[in-house]
Amino acid sequence: MPDWSYQTLFRPLLFKLPARLSRGLTLQAIGTLSKLPGGSFVVRTFGHxxxxxxxxxxxxxxxxxxxxxxxxxxxxxxxxxxxxxxxxxxxxxxxxxxxxxxxxxxxxxxxxxxxxxxxxxxxxxxxxxxxxxxxxxxxxxxxxxxxxxxxxxxxxxxxxxxxxxxxxxxxxxxxxxxxxxxxxxxxxxxxxxxxxxxxxxxxxxxxxxxxxxxxxxxxxxxxxxxxxxxxxxxxxxxxxxxxxxxxxxxxxxxxxxxxxxxxxxxxxxxxxxxxxxxxxxxxxxxxxxxxxxxxxxxxxxxxxxxxxxxxxxxxxxxxxxxxxxxxxxxxxxKEWPTAVTPSFWKHWGWMCLLGLGMMIGGLLSWMIAATTVLLPYDLSFIGMTLEELHHINHHLLHFMSHDRITLAGTMITIGILYFQLARHGLREGLHWARTTLLTSGIVGFASFFLYVGYGYFDPLHAVAAVILLPMFLLAMRRNPDRPYRLPVNVRNDRLWRQAMWGQLCFVVLGFALSIGGLTISAVGITEVFVQTDLAYLDTTSAQLKEMNDRLIPLIAHDRAGFGGALLCAALAILIMALWGIQQGSRWLWWTFLLGGAPGFYAGLSVHLTIGYIDFWHLSPALFALLLYILGLILLYPYLMAAPEASAAK
Structure with a gap:
């Protein structure tokens, strides 16, 4: 029951109950949670x-x-x-x-x-x-x-x-x-x-x-x-x-x-x-x-x-x-001598380069997905030309473009998040920033190979992993934690209470995107399609397999890759929201704004462009967009305002 949930959800409800009852319910709830297997981990994770x-x-x-x-x-x-x-x-x-x-x-x-x-x-x-x-x-x-x-x-x-x-x-x-x-x-x-x-x-x-x-x-x-x-x-x-x-x-x-x-x-x-x-x-x-x-x-x-x-x-x-x-x-x-900024090449600079690499890769992928959609080795794998694919199903290339553009937007999001976390968090030795990058990075690199089980090996993804993985490892080395040296919030004022609502929005967004990433990955390596996908394509999985038995592995590769990338970004957003909110952290607000924009723009714009506008299919993305906008609005005054100076001498 962290402050972002206590102040916004639980306190208003508990304070309507008789005091003895509300105290008993609260103590029993957190006491029971802490005694369950994994309960202490949940308490530590949510509260840090x-x-x-x-x-x-x-x-x-x-x-x-x-x-x-x-x-x-x-x-x-x-x-x-x-x-x-x-x-x-x-x-x-x-x-x-x-x-x-x-x-x-x-x-x-x-x-x-x-x-x-x-x-x-x-x-x-x-x-x-x-x-x-x-x-x-x-x-x-x-x-x-x-x-x-x-x-x-x-x-x-x-x-x-x-x-x-x-x-x-x-x-x-x-x-x-x-x-x-x-x-x-x-x-x-x-x-x-x-x-x-x-x-x-x-x-x-x-x-x-x-x-x-x-x-x-x-x-x-x-x-x-x-x-x-x-x-x-x-x-x-x-x-x-x-x-x-x-x-x-x-x-x-x-x-x-x-x-x-x-x-x-x-x-x-x-x-x-x-x-x-x-x-x-x-x-x-x-x-x-x-x-x-x-x-x-x-x-x-x-x-x-x-x-x-x-x-x-x-x-x-x-x-x-x-x-x-x-x-x-x-x-x-605050009285300590000014900390010496670590060398760019010691650890944090490598993560900046990784972030830049993800952004460049995302832009290139977006350009390809918006034009030819498939690369020569994709066509070689399925043994067909673009014209033949279009002849099989005139929505098929649009559908594959939709998967690849959403993946590209998510890659750019990850790149921006990583670059900002490295420049403002890893460089300053912030424990939560390092944990964010470590957790998200492990999931991201592991997800590169979700699609291998379907029999399709993407050489470009493999090359990207080979190039980026050493950067990740170099960024995680010799990276000791250092105390946060900027002023912190010391008042339960209006800005702080409003920020709890904004933090709640981003925490829920992080969880929602994580669930979405896991779901898309699971679908990508099992059924591959959901019902609305097949309705848009006006076909069935069996018909696609009958036309070309390598089409589904190729599409599964795109879906699983997008699901893994979305989970990678979602975990970064979630941990940032759980642990990183600090009054006056302007860079964090800009990271949320700039990091989220490419992913949402890619996901929504491509659906409109190709005419895949089923409401139930888009509703999770629209819900996430609402949380994103509300979170930015509610957090803006708190993250942009310098904390009030304390009265301690």
Whole structure:
């Protein structure tokens, strides 16, 4: 459920349902997908959210892939943790967790416009035994921290015993650290101090004391009371403090709490206070108000070492961790010296030459297909002249011209895509551009020989493969990934939301063209014709075979070749749409425009020229053209606009 599908399709539908139901459906869906064979591959492919090595950190001796974590309130039962672990996060929080399960059926309330969620019961959770089992059986490798809290209204002695018992049980299960949550409810600061001191003293002699221990505070907790608590705690027993996401309802007897974008202001203030008054080696994690990448940058800017996501995931979408990671990387690399452009001949230049070769080959093929249609070795294979072919069936040459012109247009499309991806992506070391070219290229070269099984060997295609394949191999060699060095989007603004619709159009277009390419290839190497083809030719396969048993292999060669080329182009478009959309990437918009135009023009114009205008035959192409035009229109403002400069210092 990437942002391009979440913002456009799923969020509007899910937000019409009761909040508990929509949360349950979402978690069950992505959780089930991640556990299916190949499900994790689907999540990674659609999202491409793996953190860069540049984001790796060490917090309290624990290695994390990125300083972005998942708050416990997002998935309190751990239904979809395996899926969330692939969203570009570096650690997972469980909690609040109490010694016994606390259940609530009261509704969760949310405000879509103001972006807040109100939960009815702060303590609602599945209990320590369930969480311990969940940690022990987890299939992901991310560090797991547990926010532990005493049972509601537990006295000091009972609270200490519960916390101690939970820490022992959870550390044995494999927990990596704890957040001590004793500042909620009606507990006064003196009692919280006593619990913290007594628990720290006990832990000095227990195995769980080796795990990091953090104090958990609500973002709106009184500053004077918090400072008094911090100053009273034994510093050596604590790793830092977590500024949580929960803003409490102050009504007596009301245990509801709210997470929202508004919590950011209190969190910023609290972090600044802690940095002024706490030990410099104390770590600070923050969990409120991060709804867009700029929010995360602001928290890091005032001193947070890590953040946790909650309501931001609900309102911005599952791509938020990836967008934050990209913003963090940009803040790191923008101060680096200007990168040295690799030599043209090192790798990317060979792909440019391959693209140019495809464009030249496509133009030549188009010229031949629009004039003589068949080459001498084609005629030699079937043992007929052009006049004899026309005499057999006056639509036959037009039909073969239609196949070859559409193939030529697709070749030009591939050439433009490859040239642009090489010049703007491969040259800059962009991982997604290299993956696009590698995937598309492997399919393209393999498809050259789809038609061989029908007994027709095309020497021109073979020569082209021999010339272009070394260029492809040279382009893929010695090509290390480098970070994206241009500014990235940090706002959930109108342009970004509109771009999600444009991205959806191109993703659907990529899938549709891929299905079309596979279908055409399959037909080309099996039945060769569809019903509308035979209706246009006013004949049957048997009659054609009877006239000349080599006609069908020749036509199959054209069809299979076109299907393979279409699949090659479709995969490039699909991966570009899935992974490459970045605000300000003007070259990408021009690549979509210039790359798609030859293919669509060739496919539609030749049908009109030869009179093959069956609606059902053309409807897939018309649907694809509609997606192409809408995608270009919707993406134009986003790809052409420079991202707003971040406020990070």
């Amino acid at each position: 959210m793996e953190p860069s090595p540049l984001l790796e950190r060490e917090l309290s001796g624990i290695a994390i892939d990125t300083p972005i974590g998942l708050s416990g309130g997002v998935d309190p039962e751990g239904i979809a943790h395996l899926a969330f672990a692939q969203f570009g996060i570096g650690f997972i929080e469980h909690g609040p967790v109490t010694y016994q399960r606390i259940h609530s059926n009261e509704p969760i309330v949310k405000d879509d416009r103001k972006e807040w969620i109100q939960y009815p019961h702060y303590y609602e959770n599945v209990g320590v035994d369930h969480i311990a089992q969940l940690i022990a059986s987890s299939k992901h490798r991310l560090p797991q921290f547990v926010r532990i809290a005493p049972m509601p209204n537990a006295g000091r002695e009972q609270a200490v015993q519960e916390l101690k018992g939970m820490m022992d049980k959870l550390s044995e299960a494999g927990a990596d650290g704890f957040y001590l949550d004793v500042l909620h409810g009606n507990r006064n600061v003196e009692e919280a101090i006593a619990i913290g001191i007594e628990l720290a003293d006990i832990l000095q002699t227990r195995t769980s004391s080796s795990l990091p221990l953090f104090l958990y505070t609500p973002p709106d907790y009184p500053n004077e009371a918090l400072l008094a608590l911090i100053q009273s705690l034994p510093k050596e027993a604590w790793s830092g403090i977590v500024v949580g996401e929960a803003a409490f309802n102050n009504s007596e007897g009301d245990s509801s709490y709210k997470v929202s974008k508004e919590g950011k202001a209190d969190t910023l203030s609290k972090i600044e206070l802690l940095r002024r008054n706490c030990s410099s080696d104390w770590l600070i994690k923050a969990g409120a108000g991060v709804h867009e990448p700029q929010d995360a940058l602001d928290l890091f800017n005032v001193g947070a070492d890590a953040i946790m996501l909650h309501s931001g995931l609900v309102f911005a979408g599952p791509g938020l961790p990836k967008r934050i990671n990209e913003a963090i990387i940009y803040e790191q690399v």
